[in-house]
Amino acid sequence: MYNFELTRPSTIADAVSALASDEAQALGGGQTLIPTLKQRLASPETLVSLSGIDEMKGICRDDAGRLCIGGATTHAEVAADGSYPALSAMASHIGDPAVRNRGTIGGSVANNDPAACYPSAVLGSGATVVTNTREIAADDYFQGMFTTALEEGEIVTEVKFPVPEKANYQKFVQPASRFALVGVFVAKFADGVRVAVTGASEDGVFRWTEAEEALSANFAASALDGLDVSADGMISDLHGTGAYRAHLVKVMTGRAVAAC
Incomplete structure (x- = not known):
């Protein structure tokens, strides 16, 4: 590893402000980013941890009946919820218990690893990715290997899933x-x-x-x-x-x- 600064904002607004600085990068559960840093494949000067932002946690239903999952919600929490059985079953088999208890849906969707599970659930469900500035339909969000519609400093705050038959x-x-x-x-x-x-x-x-x-x-x-x-x-x-x-x-x- 190498020396870097770590900041822990408590609100989305503070996180966006911290990410506006040069060489800052968002940190979700760290299950992808931390190994990347260890291999020196990325070297941001500042990591902005999103794990302490309560408004990005939790699972609920909106008025349209969609299942709304906060970006900082862990795989284990999605697995335990059961409101969308196929999604919960999928989350229960991501990685191992350590990964499921640290990794977040927002981090997985933002990273868009070509072999990750969540992107298929988001795209297959026709979900909507919510950021700090806008809402993006799944069909417009994923744009190639490790590539998404996210702009610099944009954070995945929530994902809204229509629940199928x-x-x-x-x-x-x-x-x-x-x-x-x-x-x-x-x-x-x-x-x-x-x-x-x-x-x-x-x-x-x-x-x-x-x-x-x-x-x-x-x-x-x-x-x-x-x-x-x-x-x-x-x-x-x-x-x-x-x-x-x-x-x-x-x-x-x-x-x-x-x-x-």
Whole structure:
């Protein structure tokens, strides 16, 4: 590690002010950022901890019936809530107990790791990412590997999830890291089905639109028969080829539909 300043604001306004200084970076649960600092892949002069901001914690429902989760809410808290069963089940299998008790939904969504679980839940649910300045639809928020619509100094304060009629998340786990080698979140709403895939693409989380159309017409695993996912643009590494991941996308989607 190296020397840096740590500030602990108690309000969103104070956090935004602290992030306005040069070389300042937001710190959520630190489950991604701290290892990054240890490897000297990032070296901000100041870390602005968001863990002490009470207005960014907690889970509630809004007037539209959406499940609203504060950006500083931990994975363990989401797992224990149960208001959105598929989301809670997904959160209960992120990392290990230490990660779940420190990591936050806001940190995961802001980082947009290509193999993280939350981006698929946010995109698959058609959720809304709320920041200190605006609200961003999930379809506009994720813009590529580790890339989002967030601007400099912008903080994810809350995520609002419409709760579908049925939903399920299936993850093929990379056992060493417990990230998703491929993860698929399927959500069935009255007006159609959304399918979001994480862990597979070089561009990060994406929607499998062909599967959405097929499942919207017939919500059964058999609706996927005849569909194939292209291996072009899929991640290929020591854990699996692009073709292997493409195959897993279809397999995990079918399992998610069957589990619904």
